[in-house]
Amino acid sequence: MAVAASGRTMRKAKIQETITAYLFVAPWIIGFLVFTGGPIIFSFVLSFFRWKVINTPRFIGFDHFVAMFTTDELFLHSVGVTFKFVLYSVVLGNLISLSLALLLNQRIRGIGIWRTIFYLPAVVSGVAGSVLWAWMYSGELGIFNNLLLAAGLEPQAWLWDEQLVLGSLVAKSLWNVGVPMVIYMAALQGLPQDLYEAADLDNAGEWTKFLSVTLPLISPVIFFNVVMGIISQIQTFAEPYVMTKGGPANATLFLGLHLYENAFHFLKMGYASAMAWIMFLLIFLLTVIQFGLARRWVYYEGQSS
Amino acid sequence: MTASSTSLRNVLLGNRFRRGLLKTLYIYGALFVYAVLFLLPFYWMLNTSLKEPLRVFQIPPDWYPNPVVFRNYLDAWINERTDIAAEIPVYNYAKNTVIITVNGVIATTFSSALIAYAFARMDFPGKQAMFLGVISTLMIPFTVLMVPQFILWKNLNWLDTFLPLMVPYWFGSAWNVFLLRQFFMTIPLEYDESARIDGATHWTIFSRLIVPLSKPALGAIGVLAFVYFWNDFLGPLIILSKPQNFTLTMYLANFSVAFVRTTPWHLYMAASLTIISPCLILFFFSQRAFIQGITITDFKR
Numbered sequence: 001m002a003v004a005a006s007g008r009t010m011r012k013a014k015i016q017e018t019i020t021a022y023l024f025v026a027p028w029i030i031g032f033l034v035f036t037g038g039p040i041i042f043s044f045v046l047s048f049f050r051w052k053v054i055n056t057p058r059f060i061g062f063d064h065f066v067a068m069f070t071t072d073e074l075f076l077h078s079v080g081v082t083f084k085f086v087l088y089s090v091v092l093g094n095l096i097s098l099s100l101a102l103l104l105n106q107r108i109r110g111i112g113i114w115r116t117i118f119y120l121p122a123v124v125s126g127v128a129g130s131v132l133w134a135w136m137y138s139g140e141l142g143i144f145n146n147l148l149l150a151a152g153l154e155p156q157a158w159l160w161d162e163q164l165v166l167g168s169l170v171a172k173s174l175w176n177v178g179v180p181m182v183i184y185m186a187a188l189q190g191l192p193q194d195l196y197e198a199a200d201l202d203n204a205g206e207w208t209k210f211l212s213v214t215l216p217l218i219s220p221v222i223f224f225n226v227v228m229g230i231i232s233q234i235q236t237f238a239e240p241y242v243m244t245k246g247g248p249a250n251a252t253l254f255l256g257l258h259l260y261e262n263a264f265h266f267l268k269m270g271y272a273s274a275m276a277w278i279m280f281l282l283i284f285l286l287t288v289i290q291f292g293l294a295r296r297w298v299y300y301e302g303q304s305s
Numbered sequence: 306m307t308a309s310s311t312s313l314r315n316v317l318l319g320n321r322f323r324r325g326l327l328k329t330l331y332i333y334g335a336l337f338v339y340a341v342l343f344l345l346p347f348y349w350m351l352n353t354s355l356k357e358p359l360r361v362f363q364i365p366p367d368w369y370p371n372p373v374v375f376r377n378y379l380d381a382w383i384n385e386r387t388d389i390a391a392e393i394p395v396y397n398y399a400k401n402t403v404i405i406t407v408n409g410v411i412a413t414t415f416s417s418a419l420i421a422y423a424f425a426r427m428d429f430p431g432k433q434a435m436f437l438g439v440i441s442t443l444m445i446p447f448t449v450l451m452v453p454q455f456i457l458w459k460n461l462n463w464l465d466t467f468l469p470l471m472v473p474y475w476f477g478s479a480w481n482v483f484l485l486r487q488f489f490m491t492i493p494l495e496y497d498e499s500a501r502i503d504g505a506t507h508w509t510i511f512s513r514l515i516v517p518l519s520k521p522a523l524g525a526i527g528v529l530a531f532v533y534f535w536n537d538f539l540g541p542l543i544i545l546s547k548p549q550n551f552t553l554t555m556y557l558a559n560f561s562v563a564f565v566r567t568t569p570w571h572l573y574m575a576a577s578l579t580i581i582s583p584c585l586i587l588f589f590f591s592q593r594a595f596i597q598g599i600t601i602t603d604f605k606r
Contacts, residue, residue: 017428018429018430021427021429024419024427028477028482031473032476038457039457040449114336118339119595125557126536135570141361141366143345175346182600238554264455
């Protein structure tokens with residue numbers, strides 16, 4: 001009798017617990033359905049329709065996806081621009097942030113001050129930073145050209161030269177490496193000292209220690225920073241929007257900018273949805289490739305091979 | 306014999322000392338060069354913001370403002386001489402940004418904590434599947450959601466209001482849920498159990514135990530959220546169209562680089578510097594929270 005009763009109260013308590021738990025996660029479920037999952041499905045469906053907001057949507061099958069690779073000459077161009085930018089900014093950004101973290105990991109004075117200096121640009125918005133860099137890149141009035149002139153070199157048309165403009169945007173992106181730097185710093189601080197002591201016993205030089213101890217141990221963090229860097233840089237928008245408007249001659253027409261223009265200037269909602277899906281697919285594929293490659297170079301402790 | 310061995314040791318020590326000194330010199334040298342490069346843009350912003358209007362367009366530019374014109378800051382904010390969105394003073398954009406930011410910080414921190422609590426401390430059917438859902442939304446870029454969400458706001462008649470920039474954040478955000486769950490899991494479960502024996506409800510455990518114990522993590526989420534909302538550009542750009550609804554980032558972006566020679570750069574830089582200063586000040590006073598927020602993820606898991 002008593003056992004049955006306590007069983008019942010326990011079941012009742014369990015149901016109670018489940019209800020409470022659902023109440024706690026309810027915001028996420030609602031938010032997911034209304035603001036994320038729902039829109040994603042809707043956008044997938046929409047990519048098969050021609051819809052310019054005011055007219056009724058018309059089913060056109062795969063036309064948008066075909067158009068992207070045939071009639072829209074700017075789509076593949078913008079993918080190329082974006083990839084080139086991502087490649088340079090992620091590779092150089094990780095080199096700089098890692099080298100900064102290595103410098104700050106030495107026994108130096110005023111580490112807080114140095115860290116503040118290098119992290120600071122990361123809290124400046126894409127827009128404020130872009131306005132500032134556009135001003136620094138400007139022709140006769142800009143600081144860069146005046147530094148070049150002071151050094152006896154030719155001034156450059158930083159943002160107006162098709163060949164140079166993407167490099168100028170990459171340089172600006174390198175100013176914002178604070179986040180990966182802080183992640184590298186934390187990783188370096190967590191490295192076990194005994195391996196370095198063992199390397200010291202073998203009379204290993206600094207460079208050898210870096211290559212054979214530090215690098216393998218932080219490879220998971222390099223992997224993390226590269227993946228996160230690609231995901232964030234592929235979405236670059238404020239910089240070209242503010243600094244170049246995609247020009248000159250579409251040399252900085254990023255995928256995000258092309259998508260934005262199609263959706264909100266030309267109101268091609270269906271086409272923009274299709275593009276967004278291709279963009280998502282690209283990010284997804286890149287990440288999968290990353291994970292595939294990672295097995296060859298990322299070293300995880302406590303894992304054989 | 307003994308003499309030569311001591312001298313040898315001296316030479317070796319001397320070499321090692323010299324090499325150490327050289328290394329220190331290299332390190333500080335490299336740090337100094339990097340620091341100059343990283344600070345140069347800030348200096349140029351400050352320099353321009355304090356220049357006399359006519360001297361802004363002087364070729365070659367002055368490396369320091371002479372005379373120093375603090376009035377630019379007043380002009381930039383009272384909007385006396387700018388011709389950008391002429392009728393609307395900059396403090397109006399600031400008001401909009403403050404509303405969106407304050408709501409965003411409170412909303413995302415509170416709702417994400419609540420959701421993370423359930424994932425970290427409670428048992429319920431479908432938990433694993435739902436958490437997988439959270440993880441999978443981590444990777445979805447805003448660009449994918451931008452168009453369908455815009456259509457949603459249009460159908461709700463929410464366009465050109467702050468609602469799309471405020472309401473969704475009360476439903477948790479994947480990153481923050483993920484980070485807070487990781488943090489909550491490090492708090493010993495025994496605490497909950499003893500509270501449960503004392504008859505505490507989940508809400509009590511959450512608000513009286515987990516939240517106070519997680520102040521560093523919540524603070525980290527909060528400061529990063531502040532910077533995110535303060536700097537957000539694409540979100541407001543899509544939704545807001547009446548100039549009186551614009552945010553600070555929209556105001557800053559609202560000029561064309563093509564008119565370099567006619568843009569009042571001194572006022573722009575004064576405005577820019579004041580606009581970024583809340584984030585700079587916040588960072589100066591809560592560095593630890595920033596760093597914790599960024600490094601909260603455990604890479605090995």
